[in-house]
Amino acid sequence: MGWSHQHFSGEVIKILQYFDADLFCPDLESTTKDDVLAELTERLVASSQVKDSGLILDMLKRRESLGSTGIGKGVAIPHGRSLAIGDLRVLFARSTKGVEFEAVDKKPVHLFFLIVAPPQDKQNEYLPLLGKIAELVKEKSARDQLQGCESFEDLSELLEERFGV
Amino acid sequence: MSDSALSIRLMNLFRLQDLDILIRESEDPDLTSSEEEMGFPHPHMDKLHSARERLAERIEKRDLRLYQKIAKRLEHAIVPVEDRTCLGCYIALPTSAVSLTTDPEQLLTCENCGRILYWLE
Ligand SMILES: [Zn+2]
Numbered sequence: 372m373g374w375s376h377q378h379f380s381g382e383v384i385k386i387l388q389y390f391d392a393d394l395f396c397p398d399l400e401s402t403t404k405d406d407v408l409a410e411l412t413e414r415l416v417a418s419s420q421v422k423d424s425g426l427i428l429d430m431l432k433r434r435e436s437l438g439s440t441g442i443g444k445g446v447a448i449p450h451g452r453s454l455a456i457g458d459l460r461v462l463f464a465r466s467t468k469g470v471e472f473e474a475v476d477k478k479p480v481h482l483f484f485l486i487v488a489p490p491q492d493k494q495n496e497y498l499p500l501l502g503k504i505a506e507l508v509k510e511k512s513a514r515d516q517l518q519g520c521e522s523f524e525d526l527s528e529l530l531e532e533r534f535g536v
Numbered sequence: 537m538s539d540s541a542l543s544i545r546l547m548n549l550f551r552l553q554d555l556d557i558l559i560r561e562s563e564d565p566d567l568t569s570s571e572e573e574m575g576f577p578h579p580h581m582d583k584l585h586s587a588r589e590r591l592a593e594r595i596e597k598r599d600l601r602l603y604q605k606i607a608k609r610l611e612h613a614i615v616p617v618e619d620r621t622c623l624g625c626y627i628a629l630p631t632s633a634v635s636l637t638t639d640p641e642q643l644l645t646c647e648n649c650g651r652i653l654y655w656l657e
Pocket residue numbers: 622623624625626627646647648649650651
């Protein structure tokens with residue numbers, strides 16, 4: 372599904388181009404860390420140009436073995452690079468019940484941003500994007516808004532508002 | 537494309553490169569300090585190196601040798617092909633190479649840079 376609102380500012384377009392309505396998952400079903408990683412990967416594979424879900428899931432699990440990407444306050448940002456994906460993608464997901472994700476503050480995670488990048492990052496987009504999302508979720512008001520997003524349009528508006536002019 | 541399933545042979549090589557990138561980035565002090573600033577904990581590397589050893593054992597010796605040889609001199613040993621162009625060196629592939637892509641067991645390398653190629657789409 373394309374997203375080409377040309378009236379948005381350059382930066383918003385930059386952020387939004389990695390998101391997609393198909394990558395908006397407000398109702399995660401899984402209740403354990405491993406299951407969530409698998410569910411996020413499945414959702415990503417279903418709607419992106421991805422060669423193999425097993426590769427991505429392996430990479431994400433290995434990344435978690437370095438230390439949880441649950442950065443606290445109910446947020447996790449699983450991320451990494453894989454040959455299995457052609458373009459940088461971000462999936463947003465939410466769990467109403469919350470998931471035990473070995474987060475740094477030991478609290479259950481409700482908000483997930485899955486970021487998967489290809490190995491070669493021509494425009495050097497991946498780290499700045501990771502940084503922007505990590506910065507966004509540090510603000511309580513942003514987390515509250517994310518909890519309330521009912522549709523991809525809500526999420527897009529939020530991103531526009533936060534990263535727009 | 538429906539015939540895009542990767543053979544186990546290629547899959548383990550791909551897995552190896554994903555893991556090598558993860559190891560390299562997790563050992564890069566600049567990258568880890570930016571991630572720490574973002575709120576991620578400092579990486580514990582202990583499990584990754586043993587995972588790499590175990591994975592390398594599952595890869596055919598000649599494939600592993602080829603991979604290591606390329607990886608020693610170039611940043612990515614395996615690269616995708618897009619629009620018939622090697623995304624390692626950005627040189628267009630000859631038509632003969634493109635016609636080989638239907639064989640999932642075929643390990644194809646770029647004539648120009650020597651990298652292992654794969655078709656993403
Ligand atoms: Zn090449």
